[in-house]
Each structure stands twice: as structure tokens, then as C-alpha cells.
Amino acid sequence: MAVTAPYRPWYSAGIKEWILTTDHKKIGLYYGITTVLFFAFAGLMGLGIRLELWQPGSQFVSPDTYNYFLTAHGIVALLWWAIGVWGAFGNFLIPLMVGARDVAFPRLNALSWWTFFAASVLVLLTLIPSNQIRMMWTGYPPFSINENAGQAIIYILVIHLTGAASIMGAINFLVTTLRMRAPGITLKNMNLMLHSIAAANTIQLLGVPSFAGAVTMLFMDKYMGTNFFNPELGGDPVLYQNVFWFYSHPAVYVMVLPAFGVFSEVISTFSRKPIFGQTAMVFAIWAIAILGFMVWIHHMFTSGVPDWIRIVMSYTTVLIGVPTGVKIFNWVGTLYKGSIRYTVPMLFTLGGIFMFLIGGLTGIPLALPAFDINVHDSHFVVAHFHYVLGMAVTFGAVSGIYYWYPKVTGKMFNETLGKLSFWISMIGSNVFYFFQFIVGLEGMPRRYADYPPIPEWITLHQIQTIGAFILAFGLLLTFINWIVSAFIGKKAPANPWDSNSLEWSTPSPPPPHNFDKIPELPADWSPYDYHKKYH
């Protein structure tokens, strides 16, 4: 080999290097840029939905197009943004946080990304009108087998491809976290972000095969003449819902646990204080991941399953409120006697915790069959999961992207624009989703392209649409900030936030091999002890 040149950052790599790369940072960037673009795609679909609901009747799009928007919004917002974006975080951060030079299986990692890329191309093909899928992201049979649902095969392949990508990523993340930690980093003192991603990916590993099984049965029913879900020949459509939600309920923790991880990293860094009750936090993360597998019937409280199982799963569901409560209380405890600096990532984190608090408290009644019987499949549910999965996860991811932006790009973002973006998004999202609760309590069913001209409903929908556009404008400022700062931002130092966490001990952006020497950390090391100094 030639003489070693000075380290080249990721952005100076050539096309060939990008295509053949197995570098976890480049793959992380692939995931990050793709998922942010797809978030914008899902957001535009969402705005289309909001415009159509401005008043009763069909104004801009036909019900079929609306149903496609809703399906695409759901699939892309969940699988690309809320789950996919954490693939970016996991890839970029895990090796840096555990003090490794790459993930455990770099080539498997590259395969994971290209599989995800194939799924991305496939989902964009649904923009061609004859390829539309209109079965909602849940794809319940027998409807999904019906002609009215559009191209079921695209849905099935998208689930298989993103699922395969997830499993490959999950294996990498788990093995890297468990086996490649630098000396001194233990399961007890390692970053909560690592625990969150590990718990989320344990769910992926155990759950995705169930979802894949559900859509495989769907595939065989539709194209090969089997009758898993056909009641006329002994099948049962509710079987699909069971197999589907066995993964898709825990999947919400795949989305939200890493956001919790970001909240913990950011709140500790900018309070200059250890995490309050770090051990309790670790137990809470894993309790949520385990309990998550025992609650799926709450999505099926009105589906015709026996009443006794509804009651059993209502008890298991409310139990999840306990560890999530512990997490919120500990974040509040972390602020106590801190030295709080209101940077952009900190604002998004605190905003995200407030959104999660409202989302969590409105989730409790949905666990109660006596409450759910009136609001199941209403806009109340939609508002609830937009507070938790929509805003808490988005604020978590946006906070995380701002927080690690200097590390990833080597540039600083614009602080004022970021703060402006935060306040506009916070106001917009609350105007939007709070009134979605109200219209849900008034009975408005979800997945309605049109609604009867009930005067209160019209007013409530119009407030929501205004809120949605304020939110979109707020997030647009963040996108502009990210793009413009990458070119004209000030050069970032290695550790702009004075963080004790290991990823900040590398240069910004980190060289391809991350660490010249694998770090060795003292026995009392903690990424959160700001009264001590490590690097």
C-alpha cells in the first residue's frame, strides 16, 4: 500500500467508495439522508390528507387517492422515518459509543442498507397511479385481498425487504453492543442510547418474523389460492390481526425507545449532570421491551376476540404505563439541581418529553376496554399516536440529529434558526393534534376521506389543518438549517457540547477507522459524570 495519507472524512469519498462501502458511518449517512427525505415525503402526504379534510366533500383528491395518501403516509412515516431513522443513529453511533472500529459484521451491514434501498425504490413506485396501494399500513384481510386495495404485492414485498434490512441491522447492533465494547464499558455504565437501541433491536429480531409470516400468508392467499384468512373455507381474518399486531405493537417501542435514548443523552449533557436513577432507567427500557409483547390485543378490543382476553390484555397494557412513567420521572429528576443550557437539541428533547407525557396519558384510557369501545378507530387514537410516535419520536430524532450534527458533518448548525424551528413546530403540532383529540371524542372515525357536514367537526378539522401547516413550516426551517449549515456552517470542534460520552473523543467528522487506539476506560467511568473529566 501507498503511504498513508491524512484521514479523509466521509464526504470526500468517491462514487465507487460510496457504492462499495462497508463503513458504518457512511451506511449511517445513507440511512439518515434517506429516512429524512422519506419523512418529508410522508409529511407531504399528510398535508394532502389535511387539505382534503378542510371541509366535507371531495375537494382536491378522490377517495381512492386519499386512501393511497393515507396508506403511503402510514407505511413511510412508520417504516422509513420512525423505525428507519434509528438505523441511521444505530449505525453511526454504536461503534463510536462502544469504542469499536466498525460494527461486528460490516458486509452484512452494507447488505442491510441496499435491501432497505430496494424497499425505498419499491415504495416510490406506488406513486405511479396503477401501482397504488390502498389497504392502509395494517393491510387487514380480507380487504387487502380485494381488488379495491390496489397492488398487494408491493405492500408484501416492502414489508419483507424492510423487515430483512431490520433483522440484518438488529444482529449487527446487538452483537456490536454485546461483544465489542472497549475495556471499561460495561452493561451497567454504558450509554442509555445503547441500551435503548439494543432493546429496540431485540424486539426487531423477535418480532419482525411474525409480521413477515403474516404478509407471507397474505401473499399465499392472494396469489396461490390458500385460505388462511378466508372464512368461507375455514380461514379466519382475525388470525392476521393477531400475527400482525404481535410484531406491530412492540414495533412502537422500536420507534420510541431510541427516542428515549436521545432524550437521556441530551438531557444529561445539557444539564451537566448524571442521569437520575440510571439503573432504574435501564430496567425500565428492558421492561418496556418485554411487556410490549404481551399487550397486542388492545389493537383488537372491538375485533370480535373473546371478552376475557380483552380484559387480560387491558391489565398488561396499563402496566406499560409504569416503566414509561419511571422514565419521565427520572428525566425530571435529572433536571433537578442541574446547570441547564437551552441549546437547540435540549429544546427539542424537553419538547419531546412534554409531547410524550400527553401522548402517554392519553394512551392509558385506550388500554381500558370500557373507554376504547367509544374511541376505537376514531381520531382520538390518531391524535394519541401522533403525540407519541408522531411528535415525541420526531422531536427525539430531530433533537438527536441536531445533537450529533457537528460530529457527523464537522459543521455547526444555525442556533437561532433551530430555536425558531422548535417553537413553531411545538405550537403547530399542539394546535394540530390537540384538536384531533377533541374531534375524536366527538366520534369522528379515522381513515375517512370525507365526513358528514357536522358543524363542530368542520371547525375542528379546519383548526387541525392550520396547525398542520404551522408544524410543516417549523420542520421546513429545520431541513433548511441542516442543508445550508452542511455547506456554510462554522467548523465544529471535536466536542462542542463538552460531553463525556466516547463518540465525542474522536475528531469531527470521525476518521474511517474511528479510533487510532482502542480506548481503555477507568473502572469508575460513566458517560454522564460531568463533575469528572475524562477527555
Add this chain to the structure above:
Amino acid sequence: MFRVLGVLGLVGIAKAEPLAYPAPLWDNIYLIWLFIAIVIYLVVSIPMLYFMFKYRYKKGVNEVGEPIHGNTTLEILWTLIPLLIVIYLATQSFAYYRDQRKPPENAMEIKVIAFMWGWEVEYPNGKKVYAFFNEEYKIPEEQKIVLPEKTPIKVLLTSRDVIHAFYVHPAKVMEDAVPGRITHLWFQINKPGEYWAFCREYCGTQHSRMVAILKVVPKEEFIAWVNGDNLKQANAINNF
């Protein structure tokens, strides 16, 4: 004991004669939850906002946060207290849910078969009403589902094609209509008038137009209607 509580809830509200049953049970669980949720919201957000203000960074005053790693007593408290609260809520819901699901003995049974897109309603004497979707939400008179006032009604639900749902708006109850299964719900509307029923499980192009009108009339009027001219009804369907 919870059964007793549930009945007390019903009796307490029966005095005011609600618009529909079992809606008051939902109103009860809603108010219980709302109260608890607001208390928890304040208990979390007030200290949080106070800390956010009080411990903001001031140069030279608090350069670094205090090295507090946690407090075991607090951890136990904020695990146990929420645990008790959520178990209470689930149990209260259990008590109400039994009454929301169990139809009174004297309920009139109607069969509702959902299809893309509408409902076929069959009364005990075999009379049928077809409630088709309408793009303008203007339901013709002969497609309204006529029901007697102050009479508990048990609905046996199923579907002819895909999964639908039947949501009785004033009674605040719903259940899915699943092909190959018979599901049920019950309700009672106490005041004559016209009320919405919605399909609440996504079922395709006209899902959002799959609404029905429940036309509640005094009992005598209902009896006259249900035993009335079946031929006229049949013609109305053929003309559709």
C-alpha cells in the same frame, strides 16, 4: 363489589335520563381518567417547568450540575403509586365493560350484515332495511334504520365481504363486523330523533360514506312500521 359499583353508576345517572345507554358508563370512565390524567400532568409538568427555570445555567453560579445519581425511595414510590393507579383504572374499566357488553334480558335482537358499502338490517319479524352508503350523506327515508325508543337493542353483527364495523354514535359503542364470525353489541336510545351510525373499520373507496341513520321513534310507531307494508319496502329496494 365492582358489579355493585357499576350498577350504582347506572342508577346515579338514570335519574337524569341520559340520551342513550350504555353511554353513561363511558362518560364515567372518561371523567375518572380525565381527572387522574390532569393530576399526573400537573404533578410532572409543574416540577419540570420549575426546575427548568430555577436550574438554568447562570455563569459562575452553577457551572456544573450536582453529582446526584438517584434516590431509591423515590424510585420505589414512583413505581408503586402509578402501579396502583393503573390497576385501579383497569379494574374500574372491567366493571363498566361487563355492563357495556352484556345486553339486558329483554333486548330486541336485530341482525346487521355489513357489505361494501352498506348494511342490511333484519328485524325479529324478518323485515329488512338496506342502508346503502351515500356520497352526499343524504340518506333516503326508506334506508333509515328505524328503532323503538327506550328499548334495549342487541345487534348481532357479521359481514358479507371484508371487515367493517358498526359504531352507534349516541350510545358510544362499537364492534367490528367480521366475515365468518358473529359479534355483538347492545344499546338503547331514549329520545326520538335521528342519529348517526358509522363504519369504523377501513373498507375501501366509500368507507367514509358508509354511514347510516338510526331513526328512533316511539314504540307504537315502531310496531306499526315494522309490521307495515312489506311490499312497499321491497319496491323501494328494487328502485334503488
